[in-house]
Amino acid sequence: MIILGTASDIKLLTKDGRRLDGRTNEELRPIKIETGVLNRADGSAYIEWGGNKILVAVYGPREAYPKHTQNINKAIVKARYNMAAFSVDERKRPGPDRRSIEISKVISEALDQAIMVEQFPRTQIDVFIEVLQADAGTRIAGLTAATVAVASAGIPMKDFVVGCTAGKVEGKVVLDLSKEEDNFGQADLPMAVLSKSGKVVLLQMDGDLSVEEFDQATEMILTATKRINEIQREALSTRFVAEIEEGGE
Numbered sequence: 001m002i003i004l005g006t007a008s009d010i011k012l013l014t015k016d017g018r019r020l021d022g023r024t025n026e027e028l029r030p031i032k033i034e035t036g037v038l039n040r041a042d043g044s045a046y047i048e049w050g051g052n053k054i055l056v057a058v059y060g061p062r063e064a065y066p067k068h069t070q071n072i073n074k075a076i077v078k079a080r081y082n083m084a085a086f087s088v089d090e091r092k093r094p095g096p097d098r099r100s101i102e103i104s105k106v107i108s109e110a111l112d113q114a115i116m117v118e119q120f121p122r123t124q125i126d127v128f129i130e131v132l133q134a135d136a137g138t139r140i141a142g143l144t145a146a147t148v149a150v151a152s153a154g155i156p157m158k159d160f161v162v163g164c165t166a167g168k169v170e171g172k173v174v175l176d177l178s179k180e181e182d183n184f185g186q187a188d189l190p191m192a193v194l195s196k197s198g199k200v201v202l203l204q205m206d207g208d209l210s211v212e213e214f215d216q217a218t219e220m221i222l223t224a225t226k227r228i229n230e231i232q233r234e235a236l237s238t239r240f241v242a243e244i245e246e247g248g249e
């Protein structure tokens with residue numbers, strides 16, 4: 001869709017308060033996760049979340065290289081978030097940029113909280129997140145799929161990382177921003193938590209929200225993560241889910 005105009009004159013809600021794609025304020029876009037999609041990786045997952053299409057490949061734990069990067073106490077989680085040149089409307093210049101380096105860092109740190117990294121000193125776990133089609137919320141969709149890919153590699157985990165975004169459009173707090181809402185809305189708040197402990201492992205925001213709106217947004221996200229976690233669990237075999245459940249006890 002081509003949208004002309006500035007943020008202030010873009011209508012993101014219809015007269016009856018619905019969003020442009022017909023969703024209510026608290027409705028998620030459709031989410032589908034598959035695992036075991038790549039033969040050569042130790043673990044893999046593919047997620048479709050709204051118009052996002054993202055593939056994740058996991059390798060490891062394997063000896064960290066170069067050697068000076070090794071941590072004698074734990075495995076290093078190295079996520080690499082990459083957007084394909086064809087993933088957005090205008091061709092994206094291939095290769096890392098400031099945005100992808102930042103997203104890779106926050107995803108690595110979130111996954112580090114969920115994986116039993118202490119069990120694998122001197123190793124690294126590589127998590128390649130390839131955005132094939134971007135449609136807002138890619139860091140959260142990538143992280144949500146990465147958790148499934150890590151679990152499918154048989155890497156011991158304490159918990160699932162599960163996330164969602166919320167934001168504000170035309171003064172209303174809404175869940176799971178679409179691309180138009182992300183581009184022309186008033187706030188964008190991606191957040192991820194550990195599903196069992198509820199610990200917040202990723203929280204970023206741009207735009208502005210009052211404290212009340214912030215509380216409303218995080219509350220909406222927390223409710224949504226329960227549903228998204230069910231989709232993650234369904235994607236994994238019962239074997240992996242049982243292992244994660246035991247891991248956190």
Ligand code: ADP
Pocket residue numbers: 088089090092099134135136137138139140179182188190
């Ligand atoms: P996220 O995808 O996690 O929401 P951003 O808020 O930075 O991250 O980006 C929002 C959306 O803007 C992306 O999902 C994508 O659709 C679009 N986008 C991001 N970077 C680019 C780019 N370099 N070129 C075109 N569109 C982009």
